[in-house]
Amino acid sequence: MAEQRTVLGTDAREVLDFELMSLYQRVARAVQVAWELGVWQALLAEARSAERLAADLGFDEEMTRRLLRVLASTGLAWHEPDGTVRLTQAGRDAFDPDSPVYYGDGLAHAATVAAGWNALPELLRGGLGARRGGGPGDHRTFVMAMQDYSIRGRAQWLAGNIDLTGRRHLLDLGGGPGTYSFALLEANPELRATIFDLPQTEPLARDNAARYGLAERVAFRGGDYDQDDLGGGYDCALASNVLHGAHHGSGARLKRLAAALEPGALVIIQDFVLDDDGNGPLAAAMFGMYVGVFRVEEMFAIMAEAGLLQPTLRARGAAGSALFTGIVA
Ligand SMILES: C[S@@+](CC[C@H](N)C(=O)[O-])C[C@H]1O[C@@H](n2cnc3c(N)ncnc32)[C@H](O)[C@@H]1O
Structure with a gap:
């Protein structure tokens, strides 16, 4: 039958x-x-x-x-x-x-x-330790590639989904070329931003801020986001593409970020994130192959561990990105 x-x-x-x-x-x-x-x-x-x-x-x-x-x-x-x-x-x-x-x-x-x-067979047999090639490559190319990926719609999409009315100072953790910050600054004329990134990113971020006419409103702070002082006085923060799954120290990084912010600060998280059933989106699964990726419920779990209130999935982007917000207690 x-x-x-x-x-x-x-x-x-x-x-x-x-x-x-x-x-x-x-x-x-x-x-x-x-x-x-x-x-x-x-x-x-x-x-x-x-x-x-x-x-x-x-x-x-x-x-x-x-x-x-x-x-x-x-x-x-x-x-x-x-x-x-x-x-x-x-x-x-x-x-x-x-x-x-x-x-x-x-x-x-x-x-x-x-x-x-191209080295996928070796990786499947030998695990991530067998990885050859495919790393971030030359730093300038890597950082400016982040600009190329965000300027073709993602930065505009992010700014269109986030309300920063009344916020004054944004910390952009691992902000790289600063493109997402710039979109938020353009949408919020009272806002200024500090890009925190590796020291060698500074000239790239500064040149880019000048290109968008935002040099006066953008500061740069160099260091290791897992070790160094992130500064203070921030009432909002962006963690875009810096929380790549459990094997990446992401939970501890988000905790450090939350600790650097003022009570009531808005935390915006953007990353490739998998659906909870693990069946896509494809771009998130591809990203997770070599770097790492959270499922939605895992992202909510690290937000809770970092003490963030009102954890919310704001939007899903076409290219596998998800946008979350939470509030510092
Ligand atoms: C994937 S990119 C994301 C850039 C940008 N937030 C975006 O979404 O396009 C990661 C950024 O984190 C920076 N980064 C990596 N490790 C870091 C560390 N230990 N401390 C500070 N910044 C770091 C890189 O230089 C790079 O700019």
């Missing part, structure tokens, strides 16, 4: 296009190699034929022609009728260093991370 069906017992999760997913690795590789070897940069400087590009970069002409077809298929480049290839507006937006949505460092960082994914 057929098993009794139930509606609630029916697994109806949307199935991603598995074939397409398995092919995307190749697209990512083509796009990343085009950055590593200077193809995007050359096309930004000047439209060129495959023949010319191959000669300029010392490549095989036929393989260059083939690569350009892949790049044009992404929508970032375009074959002109005369055979030259130029960047489209989307391509210029991504690869012109003066573009407000520049993506060069993001792409370079993605290539570094991809190297670690």
Whole structure:
């Protein structure tokens, strides 16, 4: 006899296009190699034929022609009728260093991370200790990649979901390039921010604050967020992408953060976070593979341990991020 069906017992999760997913690795590789070897940069400087590009970069002409077809298929480049290839507006937006949505460092960082994914079999057999490659890479590229990832919608989304009316001084823990702080400062003219990050981040954060016309309202404090004095006088704080799962010292880090804030301070947490059933979102699961990731209930647990009141899941972002708030007792 057929098993009794139930509606609630029916697994109806949307199935991603598995074939397409398995092919995307190749697209990512083509796009990343085009950055590593200077193809995007050359096309930004000047439209060129495959023949010319191959000669300029010392490549095989036929393989260059083939690569350009892949790049044009992404929508970032375009074959002109005369055979030259130029960047489209989307391509210029991504690869012109003066573009407000520049993506060069993001792409370079993605290539570094991809190297670690190539070593997945070793990692599965040997555990995280067998990790080779795929680490944060060069510090400047890593920090500026965080800007590239946040400026394409995430920072705007965060600021649109957080009310800081009446708040005066934000501590941005592990704030990196400061992009999320800048979005909050733009939305709250009375607010100022202190970015706390490793000392080598300071010139990057300062230059970036100046680029957004916010140098006067942004201070930088260098140190190790797990060891050093975080300063004081903060009535709100942001912990964005610095609480990456249980193996990452995240609970103790959040406690230290809460202890540095004034009573009643608002704590904003943004991170990749898995659904409690462990079935996605995909971006959070991918992030958790190499770095670490909390489930929603685990994030609530470390918020409770840090003594935060009114723990709230404010919003879920399209790219696997979740936004939480809590209040310092
Ligand atoms: C994943 S990035 C997040 C940057 C930014 N908050 C964001 O969401 O885009 C982590 C940041 O923490 C900083 N960081 C890492 N370890 C640190 C430590 N021990 N003390 C202070 N900052 C640290 C890194 O330099 C980097 O800027």
